[in-house]
Amino acid sequence: MKRGTLLVVSGSSGVGKSTVIAQVLKERPELYFSVSFTTRAPREGEVHGVNYYFVTREDFEERIARGEFLEYAEYVGNYYGTSMEVIREKLDKGVDVLLDIEVQGAAKVREKLPEAVTLFLIPPSFEELSRRLHARGTDSEEKIAQRLETARREAKEIVHYDYVVVNDTVDNAAREVLAILTAAGCRMERRIHLIDKESDSL
């Protein structure tokens, strides 16, 4: 039975990761986008099971104790985590899973599921990233400077990723992400069972 591919996508803050992922999911609707658990309150319009699984702090800590998370972290007083259970279930069924996660989380995933395919989305240049962050108009100058500093720091982690995709245009970037996903499904280890099956009948 064919296993699914776990594709981990990280990217510089402000690089346009959600737009690229949305495009990828549109073109490959059978791909499962992993939904995180969080203890933070839902924002206006956010839906349980779509944007996040919204759970209580108690519930989240029980899941930690059960070792249920592939990775989790606490940011400004709230937990965020990825359930191993859901991902395993999908992969076992042969469904490809896309996980949007930052660099520390990706490191933990690599440790626990070494077969994961990891991808880092970069801007065409830091100059262009700065331009995009300003154009977005949602962040203060200070916040933008912070994001750029983070992007520079995270760029050093790229050596641990399997693939690098440049978000020059959303179409190009999505096309490359889809190619990486397709290629992962063609890897010899994933298809050798086809040969073994045939060899049995010789």
Add this chain to the structure above:
Amino acid sequence: MKRGTLLVVSGSSGVGKSTVIAQVLKERPELYFSVSFTTRAPREGEVHGVNYYFVTREDFEERIARGEFLEYAEYVGNYYGTSMEVIREKLDKGVDVLLDIEVQGAAKVREKLPEAVTLFLIPPSFEELSRRLHARGTDSEEKIAQRLETARREAKEIVHYDYVVVNDTVDNAAREVLAILTAAGCRMERRIHLIDKESDSL
């Protein structure tokens, strides 16, 4: 400077490899299809530099002595070989190269250019391969039996390949080959220079 990808394509005899390759080249005309050297006489319609580089036995043996071949072999009295020089030159210029080669040749390429990406094209089943060989109507029963035997023997070599593509339809197979080629160009090692360049300007 970005290096090209060397994509090595092997496949079971009669699987439809040339048709898939033709489709791939049509969709990616910038891809360079490696032309082999041979000492055999050109057949009707074959063009020097397109189908093969037709050279004399003396010329071929001089090239062997100079270590010019990435791999070469002698079949029924004729030499066939792949020039390292031409391939290196293309890869250095950033051009992707497709090499159509059988399993022993692929093993030598893997040895000399470990960065090569290798792919094996298989039929949906041996039954289907047998059906296709019969439908082609060019081979005797004996020849077909031989080809099937070779396909079975070669199937054992598939574990040494990076990727396996099933030629169920030419479109699907070509789409997967193109995805593998695109993904190879996105590998971290191939793109990390983009980050280094940026980091210099920080």
